Amino acid sequence: MGTTMRMATVDDIARHEEIPLESRYDLQSTYQVLEEGVERWPDNTAVSFQLKGKPTDKIHDWTYRELYETATRAANLFRSLGATEKNSVALILPNLPETLAALFAAQTSGIVNPINPLLEPAQIASILRDADAKIVVTLKAFPKTEIPQNVAEALKEVPGVDTVIEIDMRKYLSPPLSWLIPLIRPKIKIDHGKKVLQWDEALAGQPGDKLTFDIPEGGQERVAAYFHTGGTTGDPKLATHKIGGMLFIGHVVKEGVLNEGDVILCALPLFHCFGAYVMGLTSPMNGGRLVLMTPAGFRGEAVMENFWKLVERYKVNFFMSVPTALAALNQKPVNADVSSLTYTVCGSAPLPVELFKQFEAKTGIKILEGYGQTEATVVCSVNPPEGERKIGSVGFPLPYTRMKLLKIDDDGVLEGEAEKGEIGEICIRGPHVFPGYKDIDRSKIFIADEAGAEWLRSGDLGREDEDGYFWITGRAKDLIIRGGHNIDPGMVEEALTTHPKVALSAVIGQPDSYAGELPCAYVELNEGESVTQEELLEYGRQHVSERAARPVYVEVLDELPKTHVGKIFKPDLRRMAIRRVYTDALRQKGINAEVRCIKDKKAGQIAIIKPKAGASEDQIAEVLNGFAGAWKIEET
Numbered sequence: 001m002g003t004t005m006r007m008a009t010v011d012d013i014a015r016h017e018e019i020p021l022e023s024r025y026d027l028q029s030t031y032q033v034l035e036e037g038v039e040r041w042p043d044n045t046a047v048s049f050q051l052k053g054k055p056t057d058k059i060h061d062w063t064y065r066e067l068y069e070t071a072t073r074a075a076n077l078f079r080s081l082g083a084t085e086k087n088s089v090a091l092i093l094p095n096l097p098e099t100l101a102a103l104f105a106a107q108t109s110g111i112v113n114p115i116n117p118l119l120e121p122a123q124i125a126s127i128l129r130d131a132d133a134k135i136v137v138t139l140k141a142f143p144k145t146e147i148p149q150n151v152a153e154a155l156k157e158v159p160g161v162d163t164v165i166e167i168d169m170r171k172y173l174s175p176p177l178s179w180l181i182p183l184i185r186p187k188i189k190i191d192h193g194k195k196v197l198q199w200d201e202a203l204a205g206q207p208g209d210k211l212t213f214d215i216p217e218g219g220q221e222r223v224a225a226y227f228h229t230g231g232t233t234g235d236p237k238l239a240t241h242k243i244g245g246m247l248f249i250g251h252v253v254k255e256g257v258l259n260e261g262d263v264i265l266c267a268l269p270l271f272h273c274f275g276a277y278v279m280g281l282t283s284p285m286n287g288g289r290l291v292l293m294t295p296a297g298f299r300g301e302a303v304m305e306n307f308w309k310l311v312e313r314y315k316v317n318f319f320m321s322v323p324t325a326l327a328a329l330n331q332k333p334v335n336a337d338v339s340s341l342t343y344t345v346c347g348s349a350p351l352p353v354e355l356f357k358q359f360e361a362k363t364g365i366k367i368l369e370g371y372g373q374t375e376a377t378v379v380c381s382v383n384p385p386e387g388e389r390k391i392g393s394v395g396f397p398l399p400y401t402r403m404k405l406l407k408i409d410d411d412g413v414l415e416g417e418a419e420k421g422e423i424g425e426i427c428i429r430g431p432h433v434f435p436g437y438k439d440i441d442r443s444k445i446f447i448a449d450e451a452g453a454e455w456l457r458s459g460d461l462g463r464e465d466e467d468g469y470f471w472i473t474g475r476a477k478d479l480i481i482r483g484g485h486n487i488d489p490g491m492v493e494e495a496l497t498t499h500p501k502v503a504l505s506a507v508i509g510q511p512d513s514y515a516g517e518l519p520c521a522y523v524e525l526n527e528g529e530s531v532t533q534e535e536l537l538e539y540g541r542q543h544v545s546e547r548a549a550r551p552v553y554v555e556v557l558d559e560l561p562k563t564h565v566g567k568i569f570k571p572d573l574r575r576m577a578i579r580r581v582y583t584d585a586l587r588q589k590g591i592n593a594e595v596r597c598i599k600d601k602k603a604g605q606i607a608i609i610k611p612k613a614g615a616s617e618d619q620i621a622e623v624l625n626g627f628a629g630a631w632k633i634e635e636t
Contacts, residue, residue, distance in 0.1 A: 007256060007399070008387030010468040016399045021431060027247050028219040030281060031075070031108040031211075037284045038068040044261075046284060047097045048314065049292045051172045053303035055313045060172060062097050067284070069208030070098070074105035076206040076213070078135055081163050085216040087134040088113040088226055090161075091271065092124065092151050094139070094295030098167050098199060099270045100280050102137050107224040107243070108215055114227060114271035116564050117147045124154035127236050130438065131226045133161050140166035140198070141186045148188055155192035164192075167199040169295070220244030226438060227273055229374045238438040241273075245377035245432040250281040252398050257343060257368070257385055258282065262317040263289045265310070267297040267325070272565050273378035274320050274347065291316065298325050298566065304332065312336035322348040322566040323355065326367070327503045330359050331527050341365045343385060347372060348567040350472050350490055352497035352504075353392050369394050371472060375445065375456055377432040381470055392494075393469040394462075401430035405464060406447065406455070414447055418463070423473055426462045427455035461488075478570065480509035480517050480549075487549045492519055495543040496551075499536065501529040506560055506568045510553060510577035513585070513626035520577050521551040524560045531556065553577075571605070578607050578629060585623050591615045607631040 007013050027033065037046065047062040062070070078089050089106035090113040093099045106112030113131040115124060117138070128136070138151045148166070155161055170181045190196065206212075216222060225241040258264075266279040275297075283290040291314050294300025303310070307329055310316075321329075321344045345368045356367055370382035371394035380403060383395035397403045405424030407415040418424030427447065433456045436442040446454050461473045473488050480487040489507035496505040504524040509517030521540065525531060536554040544550045561572035575597035582595045594610040609620055609631055617633050624631050 008384045010396050012384075012387075013396065013399050021248070021400050025247065025251055029108060029215050029243055030104055030224070030246055031071070031215060033247075033250070033281065033284050034064075034068045034071055034104055037064045037287065040064075041287045044287065045289045047100060047290050047292060049095075049097050049172070050294055050310075051169070052301045053294050053306050053310065055306050055309040058172075058174060060097065064284070067097075067101060070101040070203065071104040071108070072211060073203040073206040073208045074102055075108040075211060077165075077202055078105055078109040079213045080206070082134050083109040083111075085110045085218075085222065085224075086132070087111070087160075088131040089135045089137065090115055090128055090131060090133040092117045092136060092138040092147065093167065093271070094145075094147070095266065095270050095275070095292045095297055096167065096169070096295060097292065098137075100290070100292070103270065103276055103280060107246075108211070109213070110216060111223065112225050113238075114225075114276065116228070116269070116271050117150075118564060119150075121150045121153035122157075123236065124150060125157040127228050127238070128154065128158040128161060130236070130238055133158065135163045135165065136161050136194075137165045137167065137199070140168040140170075141188045142169050142181070143184055143186065149186070152188050152190055152192060155194055158192075161194055163195045163197060165197045165199050165202060171200075218243070220247065223435065225276075227271075227276075227374050237440060239374045239434050240436060240438050241377055241434055245434065246277055246281060248400075248431045249277045249377050249379055250285045253278050253282045253379070254286045256382075256398075257345065258286050258288065258318060261287050261289075263291060263314050263340070265291045265293055265314065265316040265319040267293045267300075267303065268320055268322070268565055269297055273372075273374050274565060277378055278320055278345070289314070298328075304328055307332065308334050308336040308338055311338045311341055315340040317342055319344050321346045323351045324504060324560075324562055324566040324568065326351065326359050327355055327524075330355060330362065331503065334363055338363060338365065343368050345370050345382060347379070348565055350392070350493075352494055354494075354498045355503075356391050371395070371426075371460075371470065373458060373460075375434050375458075376428050376430065377434060379432070380428055380430070383469075388467075390465075390467075390469050393465070393471045396468045396470065398430070398432075401428070401432070403428050403464075403470060404449075404455070405462060406449065406457075408447065408457070412444075412447065414449065417449070420464055420466055423461055423463050425476060426458040426460045426470065426472075428458060429453065429455055478508070480507070480519055482509070482512075482517055482519070482548050483515040487519060487546070489519070491546070492521065492540070492544055492549050492551060496521055496523060496536070496540060496554075498543060499523075499531075499539050501525050501531045502536075504560055504568065506570060506573055507551065508570055508573050508577060510574075511581045511627045511629050516628055518553075519549055519551045520573075521554045522557055522560060522573050522576075523554065524557055574605060578605070582607055582609075582624060582627070582631070585627075586615075586620065589619070589623050591619050591623065593620060605629065608634050610634040 042065045046064045046067040049060045088111040092115045141148045223240045226238040228236040268275040347370045372379040381397045383389040405418035492507040493505045503526045510520035512518045540551045561569040579595045592613040
């Protein structure tokens, strides 16, 4: 059975919108998705899971009935332990079938709060406190993971959590390995004072055929999720998501991209919106099979080496990707039958044009570039599957979604709307736009246009072409300002990535005492390649048409720093550049000092200077006060 909403042009979108959104579906909770799924496809495979990434490893399947019953038992358990719409159930888990069931269950009993399990204990504790977490679901101690240890440490600082529920991955091992786990399981000192339950035992005491409580009121307007954003910087914010936004994203992906019963490979984390909604929610809405490819997704053991064989094994139809994952896959031979694959949707960051062309030519798989953010429940626009795909663009807005480019000054004051082809900040309206961050003033992220309508400020710069396609030109904060001249780092990155040995590039502004900032590039090479710094600088001089935008410094890294969803993490690169530039500037004046960078909640990025060998604060100040960045002497 095909989809009903193949929109190839902006005019198709307009025709689709002639029917009000509320007439498209009447679901009032994500739990209803599971109810419809078990009614229509009870014995079909809903979820498949592999602990490791070899194409011969054991597959663990859950039917729709098993997914429904597990989520129902979990929702009843959470509610019996005090979960309500006033607190949250935190999931500090990798990708497991239980993680998907817990997502549905926690949204049903109250509010779910998925947390990146790779964060440090202090960051986990901060998110738990901000989310008013009452219950934490995490892993039982297991070899080769520090998640349980970090959670146990974090919970000592979170008095509001009453109960910890542990999931044991031992069930996914076969003898004799499973017999060894009790002998080699890490010993963790549990001194946080919380009640600890075991997932399977606790669920066994709850009914799996119906809920024992009424789902909280509010329907599509009810906030049922807190997704953290910015957690890798040490200053996370909690985006609040409504049921209506979740259902909308699931609906448009199901109708616009997928066919009923499609097999979706999920290699992105379920603690991020991409995994939780575009794949985790959409697949059960569509009667499909969701393949959870190891607990660590793309980073799982043997996944990248065997990716195409795994596609063949499951006859995968669709997967979500990010540019860094496609760059890695582009270096792997297509050594399997991947004819089942129709599309991959790529988001999180602009995809280099050269990588786009190489990947499609090599694999024959269509890439649909899209755009979104956590604050808009993840997706805002996408290139049409059956219309014109403009390489380098992020397509046009989803149905019932509006995007416009506003000119906003540094003080947040609206100066007007950008014309077609003119750069402005992308601002968004739609049923999936979140109501705001938890406990943060909305005025910092929303702006009213000249007609008084409220728009979400994305922080991204872009332009709209004559056909209604949007093009991302960079983050407003990523703009490099060289002596008053604005430089788009994306343009420089695009040029460097055309070098045959370069897999990925990231360009930032490094401090300069004269120009304020100068373009600086960091690159990751294709496997087995080597290149000199001078060769890359010369390549930049030849291929970056704008003289002011040519990098003054290029450094090759074994791997560019990345976030948990594979997006290049530029704050780490900025810290590297600040340390290098400040250290060199001090040494040129004969001043020996250690430089490091921290993220300060009030001052932002700040350099900490530790004088050595008799260097005085006055000498340091004479050098560093010539730079615009904040710095201070290390406190002793």
